[in-house]
Amino acid sequence: xxxxxxxxxxxxxxxxxxxxxxxxxxxxxxxxxxxxxxxxxxxxxxxxxxxxxxxxxxxxxxxxxxxxxxxxxxxxxxxxxxxxxxxxxxxxxxxxxxxxxxxxxxxxxxxxxxxxxxxxxxxxxxxxxxxxxxxxxxxxxxxxxxxxxxxxxxxxxxxxxxxxxxxxxxxxxxxxxxxxxxxxxxxxxxxxxxxxxxxxxxxxxxxxxxxxxxxxxxxxxxxxxxxxxxxxxxxxxxxxxxxxxxxxxxxxxxxxxxxxxxxxxxxxxxxxxxxxx
Numbered sequence: 001x002x003x004x005x006x007x008x009x010x011x012x013x014x015x016x017x018x019x020x021x022x023x024x025x026x027x028x029x030x031x032x033x034x035x036x037x038x039x040x041x042x043x044x045x046x047x048x049x050x051x052x053x054x055x056x057x058x059x060x061x062x063x064x065x066x067x068x069x070x071x072x073x074x075x076x077x078x079x080x081x082x083x084x085x086x087x088x089x090x091x092x093x094x095x096x097x098x099x100x101x102x103x104x105x106x107x108x109x110x111x112x113x114x115x116x117x118x119x120x121x122x123x124x125x126x127x128x129x130x131x132x133x134x135x136x137x138x139x140x141x142x143x144x145x146x147x148x149x150x151x152x153x154x155x156x157x158x159x160x161x162x163x164x165x166x167x168x169x170x171x172x173x174x175x176x177x178x179x180x181x182x183x184x185x186x187x188x189x190x191x192x193x194x195x196x197x198x199x200x201x202x203x204x205x206x207x208x209x210x211x212x213x214x215x216x217x218x219x220x221x222x223x224x225x226x227x228x229x230x231x232x233x234x235x236x237x238x239x240x241x242x243x244x245x246x247x248x249x250x251x252x253x254x255x256x257x258x259x260x261x262x263x264x265x266x267x268x269x270x271x272x273x274x275x276x277x
Contacts, residue, residue, distance in 0.1 A: 003068040004094065005075060012091035014068035014075065016061070019090055022082050023062060051077045109163045110273045116171050117266050119152050120178065124258045128206060128251040149179050170269045177265075194265035195257075201228050202257040206250045228253065 005012045023043060030038040044055040044062070051058075051074065060066030061078070069075045072087070079087040127145065156163075156171050201224060267274045 003070070005072040005091065007072060007087070007091070011094040012088065013094050014061075015090060015092045016064060016066075016068070018092075019062060019078075022084065022089070026082060047078070047081055050081045109167055112159050112163055113167065113171070113266070113270055113273050116152065116156065116174075117262065119155070120175070120262055121259060123148055123152070124255060124262075128254045128258075146179070149175055167270075174265055174269065194261055194268060196260040196264070198228060198231070199257040199261050202250070202253040206254040232256075 003014050005014070023040070027038055027040060027043055030036070030043075040062075041055075044058045047058045048055040053074070061069060069078065075090055076087045079090055082090075084090065126148070152175055153172060156168050156175075160168055204224065263274075
C-alpha cells in the first residue's frame with residue numbers, strides 16, 4: 001500500500017514521478033553551473049548528508065519500486081534540500097488520484113455495457129433472420145441459439161476484472177431473461193416488465209413465420225398484422241380501412257420492438273450509463 005501523509009486535513013501520496021523530475025533537473029543544473037560530471041550517486045550522497053539518512057534510503061525514494069519516506073517530516077526535509085516552494089510539489093492528493101482512476105474505470109465499464117447491448121442486438125438480428133435455424137432440425141436450431149448466447153455470457157466472465165460484480169450480474173440476468181424469452185412460448189416474466197407494448201405481437205408474428213401481406217390466408221394473423229401496422233404506419237391505410245401492401249416482414253417488426261424493449265431494460269438497469277427519458 002502506498003505511503004499516505006496527512007497535511008492540512010488532506011491526504012497525500014508520495015510521487016516518485018515528481019521527485020524524479022525534480023532530481024533530474026537538479027543534476028543537470030549542477031552540471032551546467034559547475035561544468036563537472038555530477039552523477040546521480042553523488043546526488044544521493046549529498047542529499048543523504050543534508051537530511052540525515054543513508055544514500056541507499058535516498059536511492060529507494062528515487063527508484064520506481066523503492067519505498068517512500070516514512071513520514072511527512074522527511075518529505076519536508078527532502079523538499080527543503082531540493083529548494084522547492086512547497087512540500088506538495090513532491091506529493092499527489094489522494095482524493096484527486098482516486099477520482100481520476102474511478103473515471104477511467106467507469107468509462108471502461110460503460111463501454112463494455114454498450115458492447116453487450118450491441119451484441120444482443122446483433123443476436124436478435126441473426127435470430128429474427130433465421131440464421132440459427134437454416135435446417136429443419138429444431139434441436140440444432142436451439143443448440144445454435146444457446147451457443148451464441150453462451151458466447152456473450154463468456155465475454156462478461158472474461159471482463160470480470162474490468163467491471164463491478166453488480167454490473168456483471170445484471171448483464172448475465174438480462175441475457176438469461178432473454179434466453180427464456182427466446183426458448184419458450186411465452187414472454188419471460190422478467191423480460192415482460194420492460195417489453196414494449198407491441199413486443200408480444202411482433203414476436204408472435206415472427207414465430208409463425210408470417211410475412212405481412214394482404215394475400216396471406218390466416219385470418220387471425222392477418223388481423224393481428226393489420227392492427228399492428230395500422231398503429232405504427234397509419235398512413236398506409238385508406239379511407240375504407242383496407243391497407244396497401246408494404247414490404248415489411250415479421251423480422252422487421254420483431255427487431256423494431258426488440259430494440260425498444262432492450263433499450264428499456266438497459267436504461268433501467270444502468271441509469272448512470274444510458275440517459276433516461
